[in-house]
Amino acid sequence: MATIKEVAERAGVSVATVSRVVNHSGYVSNDLRERVETMMQMLDYKPSALARSLRRQETHTIGLLIPQLNQPFFSTLISAMEKTLFARDYRALICSSDEDAAKESAYIDILLRQRVDGVILVPTGHSTESIKRLLRAHIPTVMIDRDMPDLVVNRVLSDNYAGAYLGAQHLLALGHRQIALIGGPRHSQVLQDRVNGVQQAFRDFGTKFTPDLLILGTSPEFEVGYESALKLMQRPQPPTAIFALTDVIAVGVLHAAAELNLKLPEALSVMGFDDIPLANYVIPALTTIAQPIYGMGQTAVEILMRRLIDADRPPETIRLEDRLVIRKSTAPPPT
Amino acid sequence: MATIKEVAERAGVSVATVSRVVNHSGYVSNDLRERVETMMQMLDYKPSALARSLRRQETHTIGLLIPQLNQPFFSTLISAMEKTLFARDYRALICSSDEDAAKESAYIDILLRQRVDGVILVPTGHSTESIKRLLRAHIPTVMIDRDMPDLVVNRVLSDNYAGAYLGAQHLLALGHRQIALIGGPRHSQVLQDRVNGVQQAFRDFGTKFTPDLLILGTSPEFEVGYESALKLMQRPQPPTAIFALTDVIAVGVLHAAAELNLKLPEALSVMGFDDIPLANYVIPALTTIAQPIYGMGQTAVEILMRRLIDADRPPETIRLEDRLVIRKSTAPPPT
DNA sequence: ATTCGCGCGCAAAACGATTTATGCGTCATA
DNA sequence: TATGACGCATAAATCGTTTTGCGCGCGAAT
Numbered sequence: 189m190a191t192i193k194e195v196a197e198r199a200g201v202s203v204a205t206v207s208r209v210v211n212h213s214g215y216v217s218n219d220l221r222e223r224v225e226t227m228m229q230m231l232d233y234k235p236s237a238l239a240r241s242l243r244r245q246e247t248h249t250i251g252l253l254i255p256q257l258n259q260p261f262f263s264t265l266i267s268a269m270e271k272t273l274f275a276r277d278y279r280a281l282i283c284s285s286d287e288d289a290a291k292e293s294a295y296i297d298i299l300l301r302q303r304v305d306g307v308i309l310v311p312t313g314h315s316t317e318s319i320k321r322l323l324r325a326h327i328p329t330v331m332i333d334r335d336m337p338d339l340v341v342n343r344v345l346s347d348n349y350a351g352a353y354l355g356a357q358h359l360l361a362l363g364h365r366q367i368a369l370i371g372g373p374r375h376s377q378v379l380q381d382r383v384n385g386v387q388q389a390f391r392d393f394g395t396k397f398t399p400d401l402l403i404l405g406t407s408p409e410f411e412v413g414y415e416s417a418l419k420l421m422q423r424p425q426p427p428t429a430i431f432a433l434t435d436v437i438a439v440g441v442l443h444a445a446a447e448l449n450l451k452l453p454e455a456l457s458v459m460g461f462d463d464i465p466l467a468n469y470v471i472p473a474l475t476t477i478a479q480p481i482y483g484m485g486q487t488a489v490e491i492l493m494r495r496l497i498d499a500d501r502p503p504e505t506i507r508l509e510d511r512l513v514i515r516k517s518t519a520p521p522p523t
Numbered sequence: 524m525a526t527i528k529e530v531a532e533r534a535g536v537s538v539a540t541v542s543r544v545v546n547h548s549g550y551v552s553n554d555l556r557e558r559v560e561t562m563m564q565m566l567d568y569k570p571s572a573l574a575r576s577l578r579r580q581e582t583h584t585i586g587l588l589i590p591q592l593n594q595p596f597f598s599t600l601i602s603a604m605e606k607t608l609f610a611r612d613y614r615a616l617i618c619s620s621d622e623d624a625a626k627e628s629a630y631i632d633i634l635l636r637q638r639v640d641g642v643i644l645v646p647t648g649h650s651t652e653s654i655k656r657l658l659r660a661h662i663p664t665v666m667i668d669r670d671m672p673d674l675v676v677n678r679v680l681s682d683n684y685a686g687a688y689l690g691a692q693h694l695l696a697l698g699h700r701q702i703a704l705i706g707g708p709r710h711s712q713v714l715q716d717r718v719n720g721v722q723q724a725f726r727d728f729g730t731k732f733t734p735d736l737l738i739l740g741t742s743p744e745f746e747v748g749y750e751s752a753l754k755l756m757q758r759p760q761p762p763t764a765i766f767a768l769t770d771v772i773a774v775g776v777l778h779a780a781a782e783l784n785l786k787l788p789e790a791l792s793v794m795g796f797d798d799i800p801l802a803n804y805v806i807p808a809l810t811t812i813a814q815p816i817y818g819m820g821q822t823a824v825e826i827l828m829r830r831l832i833d834a835d836r837p838p839e840t841i842r843l844e845d846r847l848v849i850r851k852s853t854a855p856p857p858t
Numbered sequence: 859a860t861t862c863g864c865g866c867g868c869a870a871a872a873c874g875a876t877t878t879a880t881g882c883g884t885c886a887t888a
Numbered sequence: 889t890a891t892g893a894c895g896c897a898t899a900a901a902t903c904g905t906t907t908t909g910c911g912c913g914c915g916a917a918t
Contacts (some may be wrong), residue, residue, distance in 0.1 A: 189638075189660060191904055202868045207906060214907095215866055232660070237636045238582070239904035242573045242873045252617070257605060258800070263598040270592060270619050274626075279633060282587070282617040284605050291609070298614060301572045303524075325524060325567070410804045439804050446806040465593070469745045469774050471781040471806050526874055537898045542876060549877095550896055574875035577903045 190231035199227040210235055241303070250492065251299035253283040253292065253309035255375075259409070260436065260464035261481060262310070265332070268485025269308060276493060278305070287373070289314035296322055306492045310334055313375040328495040330488045334375045342495065343505040344488045348378055351477040351510030352385030352433075355459050358475070358512055359429045360393045363520045364457060368401045368427035370416045372409040372437050379404070382433050382461065401427060413440020421448055421456070428521035429457035435464045438474055442517070446471075453519035463513055472516035480508050525566035534562040545570055576638070585827065586634035588618045588627065588644035590710075594744070595771065595799035596816060597645070600667070603820025604643060611828060613640070622708070624649035631657055641827045645669055648710040663830040665823045669710045677830065678840040679823045683713055686812040686845030687720030687768075690794050693810070693847055694764045695728045698855045699792060703736045703762035705751045707744040707772050714739070717768050717796065736762060748775020756783055756791070763856035764792035770799045773809055777852070781806075788854035798848055807851035815843050 192210075196203040201220055208214045209224045216224075227233075241247040250273055254262050266282070273280050281304060285292035289312050296318045299307055306328040311319060316336050322329050323341060330342040359367050369386060371379045383402065390397040403420065405412030413432055417440065420427055432438035438460035442452070450456050452472050460467055463478035487506055495501050527545075531538040536555055543549045544559045551559075562568075576582040585608055589597050601617070608615050616639060620627035624647050631653045634642055641663040646654060651671050657664050658676060665677040694702050704721060706714045718737065725732040738755065740747030748767055752775065755762060767773035773795035777787070785791050787807050795802055798813035822841055830836050 189635075192906095193904075203905080204868060204870095204907080205866090208867090211906080215864095217866065220867085234632070234635045234660075236577070236638055236904050237633075238573055238577045238638055239873090240906075242571070242577055242875090242904080243906045245873075247573070249616075257602040258595070258598045260593070260595075263593040266617070267592040267619065270617060271621075274619075279637070280617050281584075282601070282605060282615050284602065284609075286606075297569070298572075300524075300569045302614070303571060303573055325569075410800065414804065439801070443804045443806055443808075465745065466774070466801070469749065469778045471778060473778075527876095528874075538875080539877080539898060539900095540896090543897090546876080550894095552896065555897085571874050574873075574903090577874080577905090578876045580903070 189236075190233040192233070192235065195224065195227050195231055195233050198231070199223045246305050247303050248277060249279045249281055249302065249304045250489075251281045251283060251295075251302070251304040251307040251309075253285060253295055253299070253307060255285050255287045255310055255312055257282070257284045260466060261434070261462050261479075264464065264481045265310075265485045268482040269489055272486045272489040276489070278489075285312050287312050289318070293318035300325055300327070305496060306330070308332060308488045308492060311336055311375075313377060328492055328499075330492050330495075332484060332488045334378055336377075340503055342488075342491050342503045344484050344491065344508070345505065346479045346484060346508045346510050348381035348510070349385040349388075351461065351479070352382035352431075353389045354385075354510065354512045355431055355461065355477045356386040356389035357393075358514070359431060359457060359459060359518065360389060360395065362429075362457065362518060364427075364429040365395055366401070366425065366427040366521075367397075367429045367431055368403065368420050369431050369433060370413055370420075370437050370441065371402070371404045371433040372412045373406050374409075374434065379433060386431065409434055409436035410440045410443075413437035413442075414444045415440075417441040417444035418448070421445070421450070427456075429459065429518070431459045431461075433461050435460040435462040435467050435474060435476055438476070438517075439466070439470055442470055442472075442474075453517050455522060457518040457521070459518055467513075468515065470517075475515045475518040476513055478511045478513045480510075483508055524571075525568045527568070527570065530559065530562050530566055530568050533566070534558045581640055582638050583612065584614045584616055584637065584639045585824075586616045586618060586630075586637070586639040586642040586644075588620060588630055588634070588642060590620050590622045590645055590647055592617070592619045595801060596769070596797050596814075599799065599816045600645075600820045603817040604824055607821045607824040611824070613824075620647050622647050624653070628653035635660055635662070640831060641665070643667060643823045643827060646671055646710075648712060663827055663834075665827050665830075667819060667823045669713055671712075675838055677823075677826050677838045679819050679826065679843070680840065681814045681819060681843045681845050683716035683845070684720040684723075686796065686814070687717035687766075688724045689720075689845065689847045690766055690796065690812045691721040691724035692728075693849070694766060694792060694794060694853065695724060695730065697764075697792065697853060699762075699764040700730055701736070701760065701762040701856075702732075702764045702766055703738065703755050704766050704768060705748055705755075705772050705776065706737070706739045706768040707747045708741050709744075709769065714768060721766065744769055744771035745775045745778075748772035749779045750775075752776040752779035753783070756780070756785070762791075764794065764853070766794045766796075768796050770795035770797040770802050770809060770811055773811070773852075774801070774805055777805055777807075777809075788852050790857060792853040792856070794853055802848075803850065805852075810850045810853040811848050813846045813848045815845075818843060 283295040403416040460476035467474040618630040738751040795811035802809040
């Protein structure tokens with residue numbers, strides 16, 4: 189690949205002049221500019237981002253550190269961030285921690301070495317240690333979706349507590365009292381907030397939430413939903429509604445219900461959480477708590493960009509609102 | 524961030540020695556090694572990948588250029604490639620072309636400037652021009668999923684023709700003759716291969732495939748499936764089976780069928796293509812043609828790695844087999 | 859006729875690593 | 889006592905840019 193030096197030599201100018209042309213900076217006569225530009229074309233010259241980054245001390249690259257890449261919630265988030273970054277002329281280095289603290293830590297080291305300009309991450313939540321390394325190195329960082337309360341850092345969160353409250357309220361208002369909760373292997377704090385929101389709604393309705401209605405699984409989310417729902421519905425006193433704490437879990441629940449020949453939503457109400465694109469297309473269409481996934485990704489990038497421009501900007505926390513989206517999977521309980 | 528020079532000065536050695544310690548290359552006495560290592564710890568020294576890449580003329584970074592990031596097929600593919608790359612100590616720069624030739628071209632330029640060691644891409648298929656730029660620059664490249672026949676390049680494909688043949692054969696063997704095909708906005712060549720496979724199966728069964736049973740949509744896949752199925756089933760002679768050319772489309776079809784109160788699979792058989800994780804959890808569980816998605820990602824990386832080691836390696840094309848996975852969404856036609 | 863300012867271009871010093879060539883003791887061998 | 893050989897460490901060149909400081913020539917002002 190041609191270098192700036194070759195271009196300069198063959199155009200009969202100095203490398204500095206070529207650099208000026210490339211960056212549209214400083215003065216350069218039309219005559220020389222043209223000579224340089226045609227020579228760049230001829231040689232297929234592409235400036236080395238490496239050399240430029242080394243010199244400028246900035247890479248225009250952001251690290252995206254995400255627990256899983258093939259989950260609808262995360263892939264939508266990634267898609268949103270990529271689009272926003274591209275529009276701002278930044279690139280994305282993609283890193284999957286696989287919910288594993290060691291891999292997360294390894295990737296943080298890599299990002300440090302790569303001298304990324306910033307990091308957006310959904311922490312595994314297993315440890316703050318590696319994230320602290322990031323902060324000590326003064327890398328602008330935005331945490332998204334999951335919180336780690338004792339860190340001083342930018343955050344973009346959705347209001348899981350309020351969202352779950354909304355969901356539970358909807359079910360309670362429909363008349364349900366036997367409402368089971370199914371949570372997946374995802375980060376415990378998010379889960380906890382949602383459980384808390386549900387419990388508060390129960391309290392506000394003057395009803396008691398019994399712990400035997402809360403099921404937490406460890407297998408992948410589809411399976412958790414499927415297996416838990418199967419067990420739940422075989423109890424002597426099966427619930428009249430299931431609040432799945434993610435949409436993917438809800439899909440598993442729907443599948444179990446179909447297998448048991450339950451007519452939805454009459455025999456069982458199912459509520460999800462997230463509002464992934466699929467939610468509108470399962471059968472029946474899923475009533476769910478919509479997180480503004482795309483907006484979360486966009487906002488995270490924007491906060492990071494602001495921080496990149498103004499290094500002294502104090503960390504901010506943005507908590508986006510969740511909405512109740514009523515579709516076809518919820519109804520009053522059977523009488 | 525500390526530099527190698529600072530480490531060298533404070534450890535009282537030359538930068539070359541520090542470099543030796545970092546890379547475990549050449550001779551360095553235990554005494555000095557320890558002095559250097561403790562100093563690296565103290566200063567939180569992380570070697571700059573930028574400087575190293577500039578000097579070594581390799582970045583250990585691969586560009587992943589994909590049409591969409593939030594489609595199950597692609598996100599599974601990305602996940603597979605990330606895992607394989609991480610295991611080999613390579614990083615992934617993620618690029619979404621959004622099925623747009625201009626963005627694809629822009630990203631290829633970026634990857635060239637970033638001096639990535641290689642590129643794995645699913646071409647939009649709108650133009651070969653930008654990909655040719657990649658090849659002219661001698662960047663090791665692997666094309667995946669979609670073919671562009673006139674390029675001399677590594678490929679990892681699945682046998683869409685044979686897969687579609689298998690699917691049609693299954694439906695025909697069940698007794699279906701009115702089999703509709705629904706194709707989405709995805710790349711035309713893949714689509715065409717699948718259509719051809721189906722037509723061949725029809726011929727081999729001595730049946731005629733009529734073009735009015737082929738529907739091609741442009742909206743997102745869920746919608747294409749939903750809307751096309753709705754129209755299809757309102758015809759005077761509705762099909763007894765629908766072969767959706769991707770699983771996501773099939774989900775849309777299932778949704779439409781449910782809305783029309785069709786009992787599946789008795790009233791209508793539905794077949795998908797891809798075997799995304801979701802396929803097993805829709806209702807009824809989707810009979811589909813399984814592409815080895817994970818294997819395709821893995822294979823693409825492996826081919827690239829071989830090419831990285833041996834620059835003269837001739838391009839190879841690997842065509843992985845598709846399998847028929849029979850679940851619950853297909854049955855003999857109503858009599 | 860100086861001097862100043864300005865438009866334009868160049869040389870050279872960074873940036874932070876790797877790697878080659880070289881130097882300097884020390885020990886064994888002729 | 890030379891003479892290598894060897895072990896260890898260093899200085900300096902290099903990768904491909906950006907950017908600072910400097911210089912040159914020319915027209916205008918004093």
